[in-house]
Amino acid sequence: MIDEKEDLTLTFKALSHPIRREILDFLKEGPKTTGFLSEQFENISRYAVMKHLSLLEDAELVIVRREGRIRENYLNAVPLQQIYDRWMNQYQSNIASSMLNLKSKLERENETMEKNSLKHDSFQIEQKITIHAPVAKVFDSLTKDINKWWAYRLCGDDSTLSFDPTLGGKFIETNSDNNAALWGTVNYIEAPYEIRLQGLLGMKGAVNSSYTFKLEGDRDSTTLTLSHDAVGLLDPEWKNAHEGGWEELLGKFLKAYVEEGKKYQEVGE
Template sequence: MIQEDDLTVAFKALAHPIRRAILDLVKDGPKTTGYLDEQFENVSRYAVMKHLTLLEEAELIVVRREGRIRQNYLNAVPLQQIAERWMNRYQSDLASSLLDLKSNLERGKEEMENEYGYKHDTFQIEQEIRIKAQIDAVYTSLTENIDTWWAYRLCGEHSTLSFEPKVGGQFLESTSEDHGALWGTVTYINAPHEIRLNGLLGMTGAVTSAYSYKLRQEGEETVLSLSHQAAGLLDPNWHTAHDEGWKELLGTFLKKYVEEGKSYHEHSK
């Protein structure tokens, strides 16, 4: 359960409209401090930095510094804890796992790290793949035909993947009504040029994860740019595993499917 002191800090952070606006800006993915500063024309950079500091102290934002660049990530756990205090108990399994993990963390950071090996961290993956095909063909493969080339499964090799290319649409894996996994939810779409999703992609626990595809035509090739950001309590192996996984999924399975018509089953033979 959330402590009273933590509750006071969280409510203080949420009390100001600019701080709530900042959370709205970072909910679809990390934003640099410079970008956030530019969104508030009549507010000084000093004031924006003060708002960000309060959000960080309330653990509503996780900060990762990359050289001179400061990336700001949303941490939704305190918000879920507030909801848990007053809302009924009919919450999703994911929300329950977030709170269970947070409770374990409060028993002691050292104990948690020894038991799970998780660290409070962030990672960002950026990749670019060139595919010899028109942009519409690549976009269709990313959406309508995803079950043919997406090799990774959480529900067994005989499961089915579906993708709804609309805001709020689900990237869903299922074997039956009682067995399924949500790989992502569409938060933005501009067909055939960009798709953004929020989704854990096999990660569990107190994690915020967002990924996006951007497509552009260059001559006879389509350039597919992937961006994936995650923040929260992370297994140290997840960054490498997802980086290598994306390279295989997009650089091998998707590319082979679009260019040669091969499903991932055919590629593995």
């Protein structure tokens, strides 16, 4: 089992080299192939770049998707957010986070936003987090206990979330005024290792959005991988908003709930 100190050691080691930091800067702009990244460094070999990528992958700062011989590398900012939460948030009280997140975006979104502010586009988000608990416990927390750690609400702070982890099951939010919101519908499940949903997650209009949770590990530790894809008429800010939202939901609130038993209202207190 890798404890939190070892996780942080890997993260700091990965960030210690300027080439690895530069690789992360490239990945901030979107996923890049290993070939593309190798071409950006004239004075080092492809093998050296791959060694740097391997260290970033070990620290979970990079997620790799392989299709045939092509290797796509994605930035996973969750470990960076955890460092920020540990050392920065405790020294800040009412200072707003510089990273857009899903909650702030939903709160700011203007209901009268003109249609011409949207454009046909797509985005893909890949994130990975390690939680120190068995797969079954993480899966149950992810689904059955979602009301205790999912901090974002569409129907007001007094609303309740429920998640039915069965094929066709609904992830819904309701409140005492009979208002309701559908966050997602399950279209594939292999409990406790994978669950896929279709859902807009606060986006509106002509958008097709799906997200997947994959879990793997042992009795002491679980690696949770999120994949979120969206295509349609999108606001240019939605990708950044959802990236920040997922980082906070999974890397902060879900992790704290599973490992420490803290509800989202108690995190950071």
